[in-house]
Amino acid sequence: MEQVAGDVGSFQVKVRKKARYVNENLCTGCGACAEKCPTMVVDVFNAGLGNRKAIYKYFPQGIPSVFTIDATACRQLGQGKKCGVCAKVCQAGAIDYEQKDTTVELDVGAVVLATGYEVFDPSVIPEYGYDRIANVVTALEFERLLSASGPTAGHLDRPSELALEREIEEAQKELKKLQRQVSQLEEKHGKPSSEIVRQFQSGGLGESEDLRKWALLAQDLSALDGRFQSMTHRKASASAARKLAFIQCVGSRDFRFNRFCSSYCCMHSVKEAMIAHEHDNGVSSSIFCMDLRAVGRGFEEYKLRGGKQANIRYVRGRVAEITEDEAQNPVIWYESTVSRQVVHETFDLVVLATACVPSAGTSDLARLLRLELDENGFFKTDPLAPLNTSRPGVFVCGCAQGPMDIPESVAQASSAAARAAEIVAPARQAVG
Amino acid sequence: MVSNDVLVIGGGIAGIQAALDLAEMGIQVHMVERLPSIGGKMAQLDKTFPTNDCAI
Ligand SMILES: Cc1cc2nc3c(=O)[nH]c(=O)nc-3n(C[C@H](O)[C@H](O)[C@H](O)COP(=O)(O)OP(=O)(O)OC[C@H]3O[C@@H](n4cnc5c(N)ncnc54)[C@H](O)[C@@H]3O)c2cc1C
Ligand code: SF4
Ligand code: SF4
Numbered sequence: 124m125e126q127v128a129g130d131v132g133s134f135q136v137k138v139r140k141k142a143r144y145v146n147e148n149l150c151t152g153c154g155a156c157a158e159k160c161p162t163m164v165v166d167v168f169n170a171g172l173g174n175r176k177a178i179y180k181y182f183p184q185g186i187p188s189v190f191t192i193d194a195t196a197c198r199q200l201g202q203g204k205k206c207g208v209c210a211k212v213c214q215a216g217a218i219d220y221e222q223k224d225t226t227v228e229l230d231v232g233a234v235v236l237a238t239g240y241e242v243f244d245p246s247v248i249p250e251y252g253y254d255r256i257a258n259v260v261t262a263l264e265f266e267r268l269l270s271a272s273g274p275t276a277g278h279l280d281r282p283s284e285l286a287l288e289r290e291i292e293e294a295q296k297e298l299k300k301l302q303r304q305v306s307q308l309e310e311k312h313g314k315p316s317s318e319i320v321r322q323f324q325s326g327g328l329g330e331s332e333d334l335r336k337w338a339l340l341a342q343d344l345s346a347l348d349g350r351f352q353s354m355t356h357r358k359a360s361a362s363a364a365r366k367l368a369f370i371q372c373v374g375s376r377d378f379r380f381n382r383f384c385s386s387y388c389c390m391h392s393v394k395e396a397m398i399a400h401e402h403d404n405g406v407s408s409s410i411f412c413m414d415l416r417a418v419g420r421g422f423e424e425y426k427l428r429g430g431k432q433a434n435i436r437y438v439r440g441r442v443a444e445i446t447e448d449e450a451q452n453p454v455i456w457y458e459s460t461v462s463r464q465v466v467h468e469t470f471d472l473v474v475l476a477t478a479c480v481p482s483a484g485t486s487d488l489a490r491l492l493r494l495e496l497d498e499n500g501f502f503k504t505d506p507l508a509p510l511n512t513s514r515p516g517v518f519v520c521g522c523a524q525g526p527m528d529i530p531e532s533v534a535q536a537s538s539a540a541a542r543a544a545e546i547v548a549p550a551r552q553a554v555g
Numbered sequence: 556m557v558s559n560d561v562l563v564i565g566g567g568i569a570g571i572q573a574a575l576d577l578a579e580m581g582i583q584v585h586m587v588e589r590l591p592s593i594g595g596k597m598a599q600l601d602k603t604f605p606t607n608d609c610a611i
Contacts, residue, residue: 124564124587132557138587168599182599185592229585232558235577237570239595263599270601277601394604425605484589488564521569522596529568529603536572543561543573544580 125226127491131516132546136229142222144192144200145178149217152180152188156209156218164196166274170264172285173274178209183272192218232547233516234492235539236502238485240522243374243381243478250444251373251475257283258364258453259445259473262391269398279364279399279406281472283451287358294351301344308337316341364472365405368455369396370442371412374478381478383499387528388476389416393429395474400433407434409470411442411457419528445473479526492517501525510539518542559583567595 126137162177169175177196180188198206199220210218242263246254253259258281260268267273268280275285305316312319316337322328323338369392375385389412396408415437417426429435443465444456453473459466481500489496495503495513502519505511510518520539521532559582563574566588574584586593602609 134558134562136562138585143591170599179591181590181592182594185594185598187592191591229560229562230558231560231562231585233561235561235563235570235573237563237565237567237573239565239567239569242596263596266599266601273601390604394602394607397607398602419605421605482565520573521565521567523565523569529597532567532569533572536569537576539569540561540573540576540580544577544582547557547559547561547582548580 124488124491127493129230131514132232134231134234134516136231136234138227138229140225140227142194142224143189144194144197144218144220144222145190146217146219146222147187147189149215150189150213151215151217152190153214154180154190155212155214156190159208159212161206161208162196162198164193169267169274170261172264172267172282189217233518233543235536235543236488236492236512236517236519236523237521237536237539238482238488238523240479240526241482243480245373245475245477247380248373251370251442252445252447252453253475256445256447256451256453256473257281257286258447258451258471259475261475261477262369262388262395263477265395265472265474269395269402277402279402279472281361281364281451284358284361287354287361291351291354291358294347294354298344298347298351301340301347305337305341305344308340312337316344320345363403365403365407366469366471367396367399367406367408368453368468368470368473369408369410369476370445370455370473371410371415371476372441372478373475374480376413381480381499383526384416385476385479385526386416386418387479387526390419390422390425390528392474392476393417393426393435396435397429397433400435407436409436409438409468411438411440411455413439413441419530479522482523485523497525499525510535510542516546560585562587565595566590566593568597570595 124138128135156178157176160176160178163174164177165171166173166175168182178190178192180190194200198204245251268275271277309316319338320341328334371389374380392410399406417423439460440457442455442457446454448454452469454467454469456467497503502512502523504524512519518539520535561577561582561584563570563584563586566586574586577584
């Protein structure tokens, strides 16, 4: 949204419609373009745990069901190189590299803000090691690991193993390349590499640059091969994550970051622990919390059911630090409020229940619409009319107003719709 | 002149619900979403509490 004029009953709004570089009316969503696209990009939808192509659909069931080119990553659009692969494979002729952003002008009687929230970035809490320790993930990343359509097809593979897999793949490519080069040299000279390496190491190779290169290449090859063997060995002995820890209030109820409670994270940790246990009955979970907030219809029962049926242990206390052992297992240090001692415990995977923070762009929108924000940066509302923003005709629902779960967001959305309708409906009757 | 249309900014679960309700009342709704697909965070969730039903 770029510009707003007018007032309740008639706001004139200018919206920039971003170019997809794909004609929405022609694209059938077949995906042939993405299959052939040579450019890999980190997949934001999968919380960075997988890759996608430069031409993509945000997620498989995404609506509208059309593809979009990520212009910054695309070779043709962003990198100034010749590519055009997607245009060649698209049978519908939908690709349009010339498409431009356009401006749409709207006249609306009321506005409903539903811009949601962002997940708190836990890397600002150094003691939890989120950006250092591979097997410490956010709850949203964990949702993607649990998902059958996610990067691991629902297997609880640890991120350290996923990284290992990628390393193995790369090493394999490099290995093939080196092997080819070395065997060409062996053929050319009619000698095994081992002989050359031996001569090289004993200093008896003489001045020949060619032979020296060969010896170095052969040495690289055997070093890489050793690394490759040990990586595949490690991979073979790796097992899925079974002992899980969940840490509550990461960035919430913490005076350094946000004072408020994010309200839904206690419940989503219970949920994630239950689903992990459904996938694999050997999974056990420890939820570290100051108190577990199960305020909502059926929530307390849900929590107890999780404890009984899904191997969940609730541990009272705030985690002080997460470290990592040699096997890349996260180790949690905390004070046991039962034994009154500082204890530590090793887990396969740690999930951080991160806070719900205002969505990026909230302050820009507030400026455009001339709205006030509350002390936490969400849209400010009237305590007695919780859908009203500081401006008549503009309503807010869902997490744009503050942390809340889905049932509450949906209830608010219906109310906000009704409030907006009150403004525009009389006009509708007058017209027709 | 009062306009008959409503603008919904954000196509997560809240925006979708508001837009559907308005459309059902016969009101023309314009939805603005910054990402290529609607669905918001809920689309990234596997299943949801308290029922453990699949998300979107
Ligand atoms: C890990 C995790 C698990 C959860 N599990 C559950 C659960 O099991 N059950 C439950 O009830 N709740 C759960 N929640 C909470 C749930 O995600 C939220 O309640 C819900 O998604 C809120 O919906 P929303 O539409 O308000 O916001 P969002 O889903 O954030 O949607 C906002 C939309 O607006 C768009 N947008 C933002 N800014 C702009 C802008 N300036 N212009 C245009 N568009 C914009 C965004 O791209 C997005 O599509 C979970 C949350 C997390 C983090
Ligand atoms: S752009 Fe063309 S190839 Fe790609 S999904 Fe759409 S129709 Fe298929
Ligand atoms: S819902 Fe639970 S985890 Fe989330 S902030 Fe509140 S108490 Fe902490």
